[in-house]
Amino acid sequence: MGFGQPTGNLRIRTIDDENDKPTPVRVRLTQSGKPIPALPGEAVAVSYGLWDHADGYAFQPDSSFYIDGAFSLDLAPGNYQLTLSKGPEFLRQSHELTIEPGVSLQKTFRLKRWIDMAARHWYSADDHIHIRRSPSENEFLLNWIRAEDLNVGVMLKMGDFWATYYPQYAFGEQGVYQRGNHLLTSGxxxxxxxxLGHALGFGADASVRFAQSYYYYDKVFDEIRRRGGLAGYAHQAESFHGYRGLTLDGLRGKVDVLEILQYCVSARPLRTEQYYRMLDLGFPLTAVAGSDFPWCGQDHEHGTPERTARIGNARFYTYLDEPFSASAWQKAVAAGRTFVSSGPMLDLRVNKARPGDRLDVKPGDSLTVTVHAYGQAEQVPLYALELIAHGQVLNRVTSNEPGQSAEHLSLIYPFEALQRGMWIAARCFGDSTQAAHTTPVYVTVNGSGFHNPKTTGKYLSQSEEYLRELEKELDTHRDNPEFRAWYYKQGLKSRIQETREVIANLRKRLAR
Structure with a gap:
């Protein structure tokens, strides 16, 4: 604003339509498509950035900012566009505002849900947020995740061969900060x-790092689990050759969770190739998801204002049958009671079993699978709902069919005269960036496995190929200091041999 130019004032309040209380939201204010550089004093600010640098503070990567229910800002006269959002369960709002000189424009906007998953005992989490945290940041960061309508924000300390980044002041119970049905925890x-890819862990009572044996992920996984946490792989086990690490550790029973929905690998966030491989081989894995803020967005390389890194853009929901707490949430994640989502909501039942449950039946028994998907016609329009068993689509409905809609898709599928175990899951698609997928229900017959006999040969051969690929890497001396696997050649080759023994035993056992 130039010197002496008359200004007007904008005063905004945001109210939760359900309880009439002020609510944190995400705000984006633009004029002619360009973000306003001025920042209100009420903006909730925490330093963040790539490699733990101070790249951002109050403004988010798309030039939006968070508020805790209200803000005021002096603006030059003119027309402005205001966008308010609060995660996928709330309806995003856009408003045209006109600021006049010397006039205070006061507006109150009510944020409305189209669905309340917590009321259905499903609690949302982003398992992959990189922001350094001390106790003084807790309340600010809690408002960030409340503004994205997340119940759990997992703040990840990050490491590489050389150093660590995004420190957390405490882990385990000491690292939990909770207010109501919202909490922060460390991982x-x-x-x-x-x-070998990027390892993921949360819930342990300490961070775990073995600098002198850095490439032995299994040591870290074992210790995280010993300390009460869960461990697994990030980025769908695709980027940074994560499928090698997943093979090495997953086939030896070291892996609990796998991120299967995220915008780091592709603008289409749901990627299940490695997930289905492990499931078909008979290894249960809990499906999780996270934003990898501030690194990954829907268009991380060529971001537009609506398509950049954002907390909660990939999330997962966990079903709790007890009051919400950090320990109850982690116990339910460990049990696999989850589905991942970038918009659509899923409800899968196999008889009465939910995702993560193990259901043992007798030969010849029948099952009934019921799946519902929920969306919102304008902002989360559903297109297709699919029932998946052993990686194959057994039934599919679309919003164009009679009895289906962009807001609700459903199907009922009978399994008759079961003779063999299987894993059963559901997935749903909206627009190109919106998808959801459940952790499976694991069905066994007389205590047998749930593996897929039609694909085990293929997937075991693929796993062996990944091991050969890793061996080739180990036999290549690299001068680039970022590549150090060759330095741990002996230890990794012994782990490869252990994995080959697992593969050989699986071939024998699964053949029977």
Whole structure:
């Protein structure tokens, strides 16, 4: 604003339509498509950035900012566009505002849900947020996740061969900060290597790092689990050759969780190739998801204002049958009671079993699978709902069919005269960036496995190919200091041999 130019004032309040209370929201204010550089004093600000640098503070990567229910800002006269959002369960709002000189424009906007998943006992989480945290940041960061309508924000300390980033002041119970049905907790993305992928862990009572044996992920996984946490792989086990690490550790029973929905690998966030491989081989894995803020967005390389890194853009929901708390949430995640989502909501039942449950039946028994998907016609329009068993689509409905709609898709599918176990899951698609997928229900017959006999040969051969690929990497001396797997050749080759023994035993056992 130039010197002496008359200004007007904008005063905004945001109210939760359900309880009439002020509510934190995400705000984006633009004029002719360009963000306003001025920032209200009420903006909730925390320093964040790539590699733990101070790249951002109050403004988010798309030039939006968070508020805790209200803000005021002096603006030059003119027309402005205001966008308010609060995660996928609330309806995003856009408003045209006119500021006049010397006039205070006061507006109150009510944020309305189209669905309340917590009321259905499903609690949302982003398992992959990189922001350094001390106790003084807790309340600010809690408002960030409340503004995105997340119940759990997992703040990850990050590491590589050389150093660690985004420190957390405490882990386990000491690292939990909770207010109502919203909490922050600590975890780690470490080890991270270009040859084996990025490891993920949360819930342990301490961060775990073995600097002198950095490439032995299994040591970290074992210790995280010993300390009460869960461990697994990030980025769909695709980027940074994560499928190698997943093979090495997953086939030896070291892996609890796998991120299967995220915008780091592709603008289409749901990627299940490695997930289905492990499930078909008979290894249960809990599906999780996270934003990898501030690194990944829907268009991380060529971001537009609506398509950049954003907390909660990939999330997962966990079903709790007890009051919400950090320990109850982690117990339910460990049980696999989850589905991942970037918009659509899913409800899968196999008889009465939910995702993560193990259901043992007798030969010849029948099952009934019921799946519902929920969306919102304008902002989360559903297109297709699919029932998946052993990686194959058994039934599919679309919003164009009679009895289906962009807001609700459903199907009922009978399994008759079961003779063999299987894993059963559901997935749903909206627009190109909106998808959801459940952790499976694991069905066994007389205590047998749930593996897929039609694909085990293929997937075991693929796993062996990944091991050969890793061996080739180990036999290549690299001068680039970022690639250090060759330095741990002996230890990794012994782990490869252990994995080959697992594969050989699986071939024998699964053949029977």
């Amino acid at each position: 780690q993305e470490d080890p991270r290597t270009p040859e």
